[in-house]
Amino acid sequence: MDNKEEATFQFYSSQNLIFLTGRKAKNLEELLSGIKEVEEMSIYYHSHHYLDQREFLSPEPPNDFFYWITHDLQNKVLGEVVASIDLRQMHSLKEIQSRIVEVIERSLMQNVEASLTNVSPGEEFLFMSVRTFVYPTKYTAASLSEFRYCLRSVPINSIYFHIFGTRFNKSLSSMSEWLSTSLNEVELAQKIEKIDPYTITLENLRDALIRIVEKRLMEKNNA
Template sequence: MAEPFVFFECTPVERMTGRHAKDVVDFLEILKQISSASIFHHMHQYFLKTHVAPPEYPNDFTCWIADCLEEKILAERLANLNPFEFANIEDVRVELIRIITNYLKENRPPRTVREGKEFFFNEGITIVIPTGLVATNLAEFKAALDEVDPSCIYYHFYEARLRLGRKVDDFSCFFSDCFEGECTELAERIRRLDPYMYTAETLKNKLVSLVVSAMEGK
């Protein structure tokens, strides 16, 4: 019998670096030097937080550039960068730098934000906590998904990609290997999801619906 799926949740701790940018040039300079943990935090915390109204773009850098600097073209280019296409965060850094540098070559000197609206670079620490929930079949899996916090989805779906250094999530890995190959179709459906277009909450609902479909043999 395959190993059961063990559900974890996580609690974030936000550490401040004390570094902040007031315009794009500042921002680029800090981006080159800041820790990869900071880049990871700002590219992913959107997926960890629960939102009553999700921000316009799914990462902190883009939101700041769109809302505070009002550099809409640059914001759209950065928003189009899907961090989940990269196997590690250093490659994300290189791509961010490339996009911003090209933008600066093409455009007028950037504006400066007003006081208090600077971009503050933080880092995240993740405390991983077992929920006590496990699943040995699809019914238990669905019941656990109904129970868990969105941080569970973040941990297994988003953070897993970087933690394991592969471009796949824990859920689809589990369904690929378990139940004597009966859930490979479900694994494939989960793997085909575009993670960048969901929040942890909307993704949780989507996963529940995919698991229910699999249970009904659809």
């Protein structure tokens, strides 16, 4: 890769193919076994799919494990603990998987009877998974002003992919990596990293990114 390619940020987008794994759970013990044994992309789907459906609305983050434990198993205490796992602190899908397993195992040790509570037929947890197809958009940026233009113009799926998808796909540079290495905008990259993308809508996330970049452009113009 030559220097020009390294200095240009390619915006990607993605489409997901969602499918049933054939595995289901009727109680907490079966849920735990499933979480331990399913592929990591199943963990990704159940912990992240609500985010790319949340373009304009911002409900409480309902990862699927939290929802099922709370509403179907009626175990609100454990559900709250699962919901409180800070995904921003997780650096891999394996880490998310291990953390959820740890929380459920601790709960079962404290309340063995909870593992024997079955949901009614038809309310089982269905393990899903996903295949993500990544493709380049027509948008590229070689400067901060071009980067701002692209942020305004790319489809919302591209914003989702570059904030969430690249966290677990290290084959592509993240926005922050490109800003710090290609444009030497280390402080700007750090500000982007501090945004909590799990608590706002995708459009608000886009707006937050644009505001940070615009502020930096104004600083450079006034220098």
